[in-house]
Amino acid sequence: MRFYFIERKTFSRLYNAGVRYIQQNQQKLNITCFILHDVDLIPENDGNFYTCESKHPKHTTLRIRKLNSTSDYSRFYEFLIGGALILTFDMYKRVNGFSNLFWGWGGEDDDLSLRFIQRRACVVRPSYELANYIALPHSNGRSNNARFKLLTWSTVRLDTDGYNKIDSMIRIVHILNTSTVLHLKIDVDANHIYYKSASIGNSQLIYNKTYADLTTTRGPVTTRVAKKLTS
Numbered sequence: 001m002r003f004y005f006i007e008r009k010t011f012s013r014l015y016n017a018g019v020r021y022i023q024q025n026q027q028k029l030n031i032t033c034f035i036l037h038d039v040d041l042i043p044e045n046d047g048n049f050y051t052c053e054s055k056h057p058k059h060t061t062l063r064i065r066k067l068n069s070t071s072d073y074s075r076f077y078e079f080l081i082g083g084a085l086i087l088t089f090d091m092y093k094r095v096n097g098f099s100n101l102f103w104g105w106g107g108e109d110d111d112l113s114l115r116f117i118q119r120r121a122c123v124v125r126p127s128y129e130l131a132n133y134i135a136l137p138h139s140n141g142r143s144n145n146a147r148f149k150l151l152t153w154s155t156v157r158l159d160t161d162g163y164n165k166i167d168s169m170i171r172i173v174h175i176l177n178t179s180t181v182l183h184l185k186i187d188v189d190a191n192h193i194y195y196k197s198a199s200i201g202n203s204q205l206i207y208n209k210t211y212a213d214l215t216t217t218r219g220p221v222t223t224r225v226a227k228k229l230t231s
Contacts, residue, residue, distance in 0.1 A: 002031075005183045016097045016166040017186050023089065034092060036085045040136040043084070048130045050086060056124045057087035057116065062131035073132060081116070081123060082109035083133065095119050097163030099150070107147025111154045115162075118155040 004022070006014040015036055022031050033052035041061060048060050061083025063073035095115035102108035116123055125131060174185035 002029075002179075003181050005181065006186060014170070014186055016100065016163045017170050017172075018184065019089065019092060019097060019163065020166050021172065021184060032088065034087055034089065036087075038083050040138050041083050042134045042136065044132045044134060045130045048126055048132075050084075052086055052088050053124055056122045057081075057085060057091050058124050058126075060084045060086065060126055060131050061133055062125060062128055064133045064135050066135050067137060075128075079113045079117070079123075080109065081113045085112075091121065093163060094121065096158055096161070097166075099154070099157075099161050100165060100169060101150055101161060102147065107151055110147075110151055114151065114154040115158050118158055 004018050006018040019034065022029055022034075035050055038061075041064065043060070050060070052058070059081045061080075063075050064083070065071060065073045095112065095118075098108055099111045102111065113123075170186050170188050172184055173187045174183075176183035
C-alpha cells in the first residue's frame with residue numbers, strides 16, 4: 001500500500017490532480033484501486049475491508065463518533081459518500097471525478113454523490129456494525145458559502161467541470177517520492193476563471209463560465225439557466 005498526499009495552501013479537494021498524476025504514471029505505479037480518505041477518521045473494525053468492488057464504488061463510513069466521546073455514534077444522511085470512498089479509475093472517470101469549483105469546507109462530497117446518482121451508479125456499503133469510525137480532533141476549515149448554489153446545478157455541469165479539466169488548472173511544483181509515500185505539492189492557477197470566481201465567492205462568474213461552456217452540448221439548458229440566474 002502507498003499513501004498519496006496532494007497539498008495546496010488553501011483547502012480544496014485535489015483528488016483530480018492526484019488521480020491524474022497516477023494515470024500519467026500508471027505503467028510504473030500499477031494502481032488498481034483508489035481509497036479517498038479523510039485523514040481525521042480512524043476505522044474501528046478490522047472487518048471493514050478496504051478493497052475495491054468490481055462493479056460499484058464502496059462507501060465505508062456510516063457512523064462516526066468523536067475521540068474520547070461518551071456520546072453515541074452519529075449516523076448521517078443516506079446519500080453521504082464522505083469519509084472513506086473506495087473505487088476504481090473507471091468508476092472515477094465515469095462521473096468525471098470531483099468538481100473543481102469547491103473551495104473551503106463543505107459540498108464537494110455531496111456534489112460527487114449527485115454525479116453517481118446522475119450516472120445511475122449504485123454505491124455499496126458494509127453493515128452498520130462494521131462501518132464505525134473515530135473522528136480525531138482538528139480545527140474547523142472555513143465553510144464554503146457558495147456550496148448550496150453549486151449543488152443546485154451539479155448534474156448539469158457534470159461533463160464540463162471535473163477530472164477532464166484538471167490539466168489546464170494545475171501544475172505540480174514539488175514531488176517527494178519514497179517507497180510508501182508520494183507527496184505532491186500543487187500550484188493552482190488562481191487566475192483561471194473557475195478558480196478565481198470560486199475563491200472570491202462570486203458564484204455568478206462561475207455560472208456564467210460554466211453554462212457558456214455547455215452551449216454546444218446543452219443549448220436550450222443554457223438559456224433557461226441564464227434566465228433563472230438573472231431573475
